[in-house]
Every structure is written in C-alpha cells, then in structure tokens.
Amino acid sequence: MHIKTLVSATLASLLLVACDSGTSVVDKNAEVLPRPAKLLEIRLKNAHDFLNYPAVVQSRQLSVLSFEVGGMLNELNVLEAQRVVKGEVLATLDQRDLKAKVASAQAQYKNANNEYQRALRLIKQNAISQSKLGERKSKREVNKSELETAQKALQDAVLIAPFAGAIAKISIEKQQIIQAGKPAITLLGKAGLEAVFNLPSSIVARVKGKKEQSRESYLILNVAPDRKISIRFKEAALEADAASQTYAVTFAFDKPEDLNILPGMNAVVWLKDPSKPAINNKILIPLTSIAVDGEQKYVWVLDKNTMQVARRDITIEADVGERAAVDSGLQVGDVIVEAGVALLAEGMKVSKWSK
Known part of the structure; x- marks a missing residue:
C-alpha cells in the first residue's frame, strides 16, 4: 500500500514538471492566418445602363490675344496657368519708335492747328481767301488723324487682359520680333467650361427633354481618371452631320479648384441611357x-x-x-x-x- 502511494506521488510530480516546462499541445504564439472572405466593392447601381462618348473640353470664355502692331517684345509679365485680373498688363512691345512717332505727330498737329487758328483770324479781316482757309483746315484734320493713329499704335503695343481669368497659353518670347495679328497669349476666363461630343441620332431620338439629358451625367478627364465631374446639358445641334449622322451636343461644367483643366483636353462623357427608366442611385x-x-x-x-x-x-x-x-x-x-x-x-x- 505504501509502495502504491509512493508511485502515485511520483507520477503526479512528473506530470506537474511536464506542465511547468512550457510544453503545450497548442502553440499560442503561432501566427493566425487571414480568414478567406468573399469581398464586394461598392459601385454605382446599374453602371451598365450608362452610355459613354469621347468629348473635347472647350471654354465658354476663351480669348486669343494678339498685338495690333509689330515690334520687339520688351516685357512679358505672366506665366502659363497664372491668374490675372481685368485690366492687368500682360506684355509690352518696345515703345521707343512709337513714342517718337507720337511726339512728331503732336508737333505737326500743333503747328497745323496754329496755322488754322491764324487763318480764322485773317479771314475775318479779309486778309486770306476761303480756299486758303480750307487748305489749312484740311491739313489740320490730316495731322489730327495722324496723331490719333500714332497714339493708338502706342496703346496697341501693350497687351491688356480684357477679363479676369487664367493664362492658358503663351506663344511669344521676350526679345522676339512680334508680327501684328500673330497669336500671343490665350486667356481662359472664369465663365466655365464645356464638353462637346457627337451623339448618335438613335440616342437623340429617345431623349425626352433637357432634364432627361442631364440626369446622372458626368465626365471623366483623361488626365484625371479617378475624378467624376458633374455636367449639365446646355445645347444640341438641330442638324446632323451628313457623314456620321451624329449631332453635336454640349454639356457645361464647373472647373474644380484643384484641377488645371484647359481647352482641348480629352474626356469621356457618361450619360444615363434614355431608354432605361429613371431610378435613384x-x-x-x-x-x-x-x-x-x-x-x-x-x-x-x-x-x-x-x-x-x-x-x-x-x-x-x-x-x-x-x-x-x-x-x-x-x-x-x-x-x-x-x-x-x-x-x-x-x-x-x-x-x-x-x-
């Protein structure tokens, strides 16, 4: 009996030692593998009900500015993408010759005007003929016209922003000889942008109205494929292109502040298929x-x-x-x-x- 008790105590001690040794059937430090899960990315409902067409961005307020006189470009005060205010001086030609012409024209006009005023006093004294008075008056008018032309040429040597906006393109360089009428600076106004694309006649026939054309419409720029920009219907051509049987359609949109969108950029316009019923997204x-x-x-x-x-x-x-x-x-x-x-x-x- 004593021997059995001793064996039992010995076995119990061995078991306790084994438990205290840190050996375990399950390793608690073992890395837990990720659980496989069926995942679903949230998308717009009925995305397959949308139609898409390539479009080109245009501006509702775009002006290509040019000098009306020729000369060497002396000052270029702006950079592309720079914002400007109405009346701001954008560029200036060398004005030395133009100022000299104005000064010369002013002197000639002053002299002609003095001669004309003298002739007016003499005609009252019958000291001069009517024909002589007429000659001096004509000369005065010619000189006045030449002065105004010289003054306008001096003004035209300065390129001024006709409205507030951003510089879209600069086509001139400092110290370059500029030709009159050559495109110099393209100014993009704040009036907004447009997306223009061609819509097949088969789709136009199913459109019920402007609201139908605008609902759930958006565009994606090629340069910003992760951004959806809301658009709204503006106008559509009433006559189809004879070759493609498509109608030019224009949608307007507002420029996001963080994107530099310029005319000529390519985009894709997404429209709700007019043959599908209207639903909430x-x-x-x-x-x-x-x-x-x-x-x-x-x-x-x-x-x-x-x-x-x-x-x-x-x-x-x-x-x-x-x-x-x-x-x-x-x-x-x-x-x-x-x-x-x-x-x-x-x-x-x-x-x-x-x-």
Missing part, C-alpha cells in the same frame, strides 16, 4: 453581407492597406429580394465582406477568397 448590397446587433444593422468594411475588417453601422430600406438598398453608412469605393459575416471580429485580418 442607391447602393445595393446582398443580405448575406448584413449582420445584426439588436436593432442595429452593420457590415464589415475592409481596410485595403492592412486587410483588416472594421464594423460599420448602416441604415437600409426594406429588404427587396436578395439585396437591400443602403440609405447611409456606405459609399462608392468601399469594400465589404459579402458572406460569412458571423465568423468575423473587429480587427480580424482577411484575404480575398477565390474559387
């Missing part, structure tokens, strides 16, 4: 992606950088079929877990499940 998600905590509904939203999920409370409309329309809590571009939401927890890492 609701975000639809499958019912399998929605979890419930009491009365609160939520989804698991993925952080693309860490591949971790976080709870996001949402409000939805009444369930319709296998999908629900989200009123708030989600936006286009969010990625949610589509199924198996009951197996997830805050901060859990997931991986994209693929078949």
Whole structure:
C-alpha cells in the first residue's frame, strides 16, 4: 500500500514538471492566418445602363490675344496657368519708335492747328481767301488723324487682359520680333467650361427633354481618371452631320479648384441611357453581407492597406429580394465582406477568397 502511494506521488510530480516546462499541445504564439472572405466593392447601381462618348473640353470664355502692331517684345509679365485680373498688363512691345512717332505727330498737329487758328483770324479781316482757309483746315484734320493713329499704335503695343481669368497659353518670347495679328497669349476666363461630343441620332431620338439629358451625367478627364465631374446639358445641334449622322451636343461644367483643366483636353462623357427608366442611385448590397446587433444593422468594411475588417453601422430600406438598398453608412469605393459575416471580429485580418 505504501509502495502504491509512493508511485502515485511520483507520477503526479512528473506530470506537474511536464506542465511547468512550457510544453503545450497548442502553440499560442503561432501566427493566425487571414480568414478567406468573399469581398464586394461598392459601385454605382446599374453602371451598365450608362452610355459613354469621347468629348473635347472647350471654354465658354476663351480669348486669343494678339498685338495690333509689330515690334520687339520688351516685357512679358505672366506665366502659363497664372491668374490675372481685368485690366492687368500682360506684355509690352518696345515703345521707343512709337513714342517718337507720337511726339512728331503732336508737333505737326500743333503747328497745323496754329496755322488754322491764324487763318480764322485773317479771314475775318479779309486778309486770306476761303480756299486758303480750307487748305489749312484740311491739313489740320490730316495731322489730327495722324496723331490719333500714332497714339493708338502706342496703346496697341501693350497687351491688356480684357477679363479676369487664367493664362492658358503663351506663344511669344521676350526679345522676339512680334508680327501684328500673330497669336500671343490665350486667356481662359472664369465663365466655365464645356464638353462637346457627337451623339448618335438613335440616342437623340429617345431623349425626352433637357432634364432627361442631364440626369446622372458626368465626365471623366483623361488626365484625371479617378475624378467624376458633374455636367449639365446646355445645347444640341438641330442638324446632323451628313457623314456620321451624329449631332453635336454640349454639356457645361464647373472647373474644380484643384484641377488645371484647359481647352482641348480629352474626356469621356457618361450619360444615363434614355431608354432605361429613371431610378435613384442607391447602393445595393446582398443580405448575406448584413449582420445584426439588436436593432442595429452593420457590415464589415475592409481596410485595403492592412486587410483588416472594421464594423460599420448602416441604415437600409426594406429588404427587396436578395439585396437591400443602403440609405447611409456606405459609399462608392468601399469594400465589404459579402458572406460569412458571423465568423468575423473587429480587427480580424482577411484575404480575398477565390474559387
């Protein structure tokens, strides 16, 4: 009996030593693998109901400025993309010769005017003929016209902004000999921009009105493919192009402050297909992606950088079929877990499940 008790005590001690040695059936420090999850990126509903057409950006207020006289460019006070105010001096030609011509014309006019005034006094004394008075008057008028021409040429040697805006293009350089009428500076006003494209006659025939043409329309610039810019219908040509049977259509839009959009840039205009019924742009998600905590509904939203999920409370409309329309809590571009939401927890890492 004593021997059995001793053996039992020895076995118990060995078991305690084994437990204290840190050996475990499950390694708690083992790395937990991300859970595979079916992911869904939130997109606009019925994106396939949109039509798209290549467009070219134009300005509603664009002016190509040029000097009306020729000469060497002496001053260039602006840079491309620089904002200017109405009346600001943009560029100036060398004015030395022009000022000399003005001074000469002023002297000739002054002399001709003095001779004319003298002739007026003499005619009262019958000391001069009417024909002589007429000659001096004509000479005075000629000299006056020459003075005005010289003064205008001096004014035309200065290029002034006719309205506030931004410098779209500079086609001249300092110290360059400028020809009269040659495009010098292109000024883009603040009146807004337009997107012009050709719409097939088959689509035009299905458009009911201006509201129909503007609803849910937007454009994407080739230089900023991640930005959607809202547009609104402005006008459409009433006569189709004979060769392509398309109509020139113009949509207006406002320039975003953080983008430098210039005329001539290419874009793609997206229009709601007029043959499709008008619907609200609701975000639809499958019912399998929605979890419930009491009365609160939520989804698991993925952080693309860490591949971790976080709870996001949402409000939805009444369930319709296998999908629900989200009123708030989600936006286009969010990625949610589509199924198996009951197996997830805050901060859990997931991986994209693929078949």
